[in-house]
Amino acid sequence: MAEIKEPWGLSVLGAGNVSAEPRIAQVKLAVDLVAPTPKEAFEQAGAAVVRLRAVLREHGIPDSEVSGSRLALESEFAGYGAERTFHGYRCEATYTVQTEALDQLELLIEDAVQAGANRVDEVHFDVLDKPALRDEARRRAVGTARRKAEVYADACGVRLGPVVHIQDVDPESVGRRSHGGRLGGDPESDGVFAPGTVRVEAAVLLGFGLLPG
The missing domain is CATH 3.30.110.170 (Protein of unknown function (DUF541), domain 1)
Incomplete structure (x- = not known):
C-alpha cells in the first residue's frame, strides 16, 4: 500500500x-594493428597516423578539432589456456574527430579508413x-x-x-x-x-x- x-x-x-x-559529428577512429616486433608495430602505426593526419587536414579539419592518444603497445595472444599462443605486438592510437561538414562525412570516413584508421568505433551527431x-x-x-x-x-x-x-x-x-x-x-x-x-x-x-x- x-x-x-x-x-x-x-x-x-x-x-x-x-x-x-544535428550540426556537428564526432567520429571515433583508431589505428589498430599487430606486427611481429615492437619496432615494426610502432613504425607501421606511426606511418598510418601520419597518413590519417594528412587526410584530416585535406578535409579542412584543423588539429584543434582532433583529439588523439599516444601510440600504445601491448602483447597480443590468440586462444585460451593451453591453446594460448603469442600472436605479436598490438599498437593502437585512438582519435576523436569533430566536423561540421556533415555532407562530406561519408567521404571523410572512407578516406580515413584508406589512410590506415582501420577501426571506426562510433559516429555521434550533436548540436552546436x-x-x-x-x-x-x-x-x-x-x-x-x-x-x-x-x-x-x-x-x-x-x-x-x-x-x-x-x-x-x-x-x-x-x-x-x-x-x-x-x-x-x-x-x-x-x-x-x-x-x-x-x-x-x-x-x-x-x-x-x-x-x-
Whole structure:
C-alpha cells in the first residue's frame, strides 16, 4: 500500500525535450594493428597516423578539432589456456574527430579508413548550442510539471500555492521502468524521435504548497 511519508503539499515530476537538426559529428577512429616486433608495430602505426593526419587536414579539419592518444603497445595472444599462443605486438592510437561538414562525412570516413584508421568505433551527431536547447527543455519540463499539478489540485478541490521545492532530475532516469527506482516514468515526456534529429532532454521535480479551494 502506498504511504505518504511527508504530507506537506504536492510533488510532481515534469519532463521536456527539444529536437533539432544535428550540426556537428564526432567520429571515433583508431589505428589498430599487430606486427611481429615492437619496432615494426610502432613504425607501421606511426606511418598510418601520419597518413590519417594528412587526410584530416585535406578535409579542412584543423588539429584543434582532433583529439588523439599516444601510440600504445601491448602483447597480443590468440586462444585460451593451453591453446594460448603469442600472436605479436598490438599498437593502437585512438582519435576523436569533430566536423561540421556533415555532407562530406561519408567521404571523410572512407578516406580515413584508406589512410590506415582501420577501426571506426562510433559516429555521434550533436548540436552546436546545446546549453540554449537544454534551457528550453527545462522550461518545458517546468511547464509540464505545473500543468500536471494544476490538474491534481483541481481534481482534489484545492488550489496551488507557491513553489516550495525545485529539484533538477537526470532526464535519463525519467522513463526507466524499474520498480525499485525512486522516480517512475513520465508518460508526458515520451515524444516522437524523428530520424536525423538530436533530442535534448530535461526533467524537474517541483513541490507546491496547497491552498483551500
